[in-house]
Amino acid sequence: MLHIRNYIGGQYHDPVEGGWIDNVNPATGEVYSSIARSTAADVELAVTAAREAFPAWSALTAKRRSEILMAISRGIAAHLDDLALAESNDQGKPLSLAKSVDIPRAIDNMAFFATEILHTHTEAYQTDQHVMNYVTRSPLGVVGCISPWNLPLYLFTWKIAPALAAGNTVVAKPSELTPMTAFLLGQICTDAGLPPGVLNIVQGYGAEVGAAIVEHPMIKAISFTGGTATGATIARTAAPMFKKLSLELGGKNPTIVYDDVEVGYVARHVARAAFTNQGEICLCGSRIFVQRGIYDAFRDALVREIAAFTPGDPLAEGTRMGALVNEAHMHKVLSYITLAREEGGTVLCGGSRVHLEGRCANGFFVAPTLIEGVDAWCRVNQEEIFGPVATLIPFDGEDEVLAMANGTPYGLAASVWTNSLQRAHRTANRLESGIVWVNTWLNRDLRTPFGGVKQSGVGREGGIEALRFFTEPKNICIQV
Numbered sequence: 001m002l003h004i005r006n007y008i009g010g011q012y013h014d015p016v017e018g019g020w021i022d023n024v025n026p027a028t029g030e031v032y033s034s035i036a037r038s039t040a041a042d043v044e045l046a047v048t049a050a051r052e053a054f055p056a057w058s059a060l061t062a063k064r065r066s067e068i069l070m071a072i073s074r075g076i077a078a079h080l081d082d083l084a085l086a087e088s089n090d091q092g093k094p095l096s097l098a099k100s101v102d103i104p105r106a107i108d109n110m111a112f113f114a115t116e117i118l119h120t121h122t123e124a125y126q127t128d129q130h131v132m133n134y135v136t137r138s139p140l141g142v143v144g145c146i147s148p149w150n151l152p153l154y155l156f157t158w159k160i161a162p163a164l165a166a167g168n169t170v171v172a173k174p175s176e177l178t179p180m181t182a183f184l185l186g187q188i189c190t191d192a193g194l195p196p197g198v199l200n201i202v203q204g205y206g207a208e209v210g211a212a213i214v215e216h217p218m219i220k221a222i223s224f225t226g227g228t229a230t231g232a233t234i235a236r237t238a239a240p241m242f243k244k245l246s247l248e249l250g251g252k253n254p255t256i257v258y259d260d261v262e263v264g265y266v267a268r269h270v271a272r273a274a275f276t277n278q279g280e281i282c283l284c285g286s287r288i289f290v291q292r293g294i295y296d297a298f299r300d301a302l303v304r305e306i307a308a309f310t311p312g313d314p315l316a317e318g319t320r321m322g323a324l325v326n327e328a329h330m331h332k333v334l335s336y337i338t339l340a341r342e343e344g345g346t347v348l349c350g351g352s353r354v355h356l357e358g359r360c361a362n363g364f365f366v367a368p369t370l371i372e373g374v375d376a377w378c379r380v381n382q383e384e385i386f387g388p389v390a391t392l393i394p395f396d397g398e399d400e401v402l403a404m405a406n407g408t409p410y411g412l413a414a415s416v417w418t419n420s421l422q423r424a425h426r427t428a429n430r431l432e433s434g435i436v437w438v439n440t441w442l443n444r445d446l447r448t449p450f451g452g453v454k455q456s457g458v459g460r461e462g463g464i465e466a467l468r469f470f471t472e473p474k475n476i477c478i479q480v
């Protein structure tokens with residue numbers, strides 16, 4: 001059985017206290033590897049390694065750090081097939097998606113921040129003829145990066161790349177549900193010439209390893225992506241220690257379809273926005289508001305498009321929907337379908353677990369589910385389900401749809417579909433959301449600020465925002 005060990009000080013280690021966790025392939029239900037169940041003792045080793053590595057790493061020129069991060073990016077690219085297979089086996093996602101989205105995006109994350117540090121500048125302010133201010137930006141020291149299970153390597157690299165590029169050393173924890181690609185990344189980093197201790201990856205449970213990272217006094221900042229409840233726990237621990245915090249949390253994203261669109265085309269994209277990666281993307285649009293004039297036609301077109309997401313073996317060519325990440329999550333998703341029925345909803349398609357044949361007979365598959373007849377204020381439309389479940393809600397006017405779209409505790413992402421430029425601008429401006437896509441979805445430019453409002457998070461990742469988060473500015477004022 002493969003052992004997924006910690007990567008500390010440039011080498012793989014067993015956990016100090018020796019515990020292991022079963023790692024299940026969600027498509028088959030079978031245990032296929034063992035994960036280090038690390039504790040605070042392993043975090044201590046990782047912090048020590050990171051502290052020792054910090055002076056030399058932060059003193060390197062940006063050009064040298066950039067070269068090493070580019071080598072990591074090339075290393076990920078060279079292992080694209082292996083990493084994509086590992087991601088699919090660990091997470092349940094279609095192999096084709098891991099090959100076309102997850103791993104390419106990890107390659108891009110490393111390359112983007114490797115090159116961004118070559119092109120940034122700091123500010124200078126001339127107060128008057130005799131006084132000049134300039135600003136320096138220094139790395140923080142050792143920082144903590146904690147990532148979730150839905151886009152494992154994609155979100156792991158989204159955090160560690162800017163942290164390392166800015167000159168910090170890192171103690172990172174992937175989700176214990178999807179540890180494999182972060183584990184494989186360790187060797188890629190070693191091969192790329194990353195000095196020992198610059199990146200340390202500690203595996204294990206969030207409540208044990210994650211909490212130990214957040215609590216550690218020598219870790220200066222925490223970049224976290226995950227659920228809102230976990231984010232609140234982390235904030236409670238980190239705030240009295242005055243740590244910098246970046247929290248990317250849950251969502252309940254609206255998709256707004258106005259009646260001037262081409263129904264078939266938009267239904268195809270709205271289905272993709274709701275069901276890609278089994279609906280397990282924080283940016284998926286799970287509340288679909290459709291203007292009444294096209295409601296019936298749109299509903300029928302959407303149901304037809306959803307048929308393309310019939311669950312299948314993630315490794316089979318052509319599968320667009322794989323398994324949910326684990327059994328507990330599958331039951332949580334199914335419980336929301338039961339709740340929707342109790343709340344008066346009608347299931348238009350899907351609505352149950354799917355049992356496949358062959359090697360996936362015991363996998364955790366749920367049919368893509370579309371529900372109508374539940375109002376915007378019921379629990380199904382207020383709470384994050386994070387699975388292949390979407391609801392359809394009709395509306396008449398802009399004010400009405402904006403009240404419903406904004407009427408949740410979340411505010412991460414939204415998409416608006418219309419051919420009216422004015423309506424697109426008006427709607428985008430009034431949406432309480434960190435990102436608004438118009439006539440597109442999941443279209444990402446890595447330079448843009450990424451994050452949510454309300455309970456979807458605090459702070460922004462991406463581009464210069466990420467480099468700002470991972471550095472401390474200093475104003476130097478000179479009288480001449």
Ligand code: NDP
Binds near residue numbers: 214226384
């Ligand atoms: P969790 O909040 O359960 O976990 C996220 C990470 O935090 C995991 O590595 C987890 O470890 C760890 N963790 C858990 N408890 C603690 C703790 N007390 N202290 C420190 N770390 C802890 O989220 P999920 O992994 O279930 O991910 C799904 C959630 O992530 C959804 O709500 C989704 O919306 C959100 N998300 C947000 C995104 C955004 O950009 N805003 C992007 C992607 C997902 P372990 O797995 O071992 O428990």
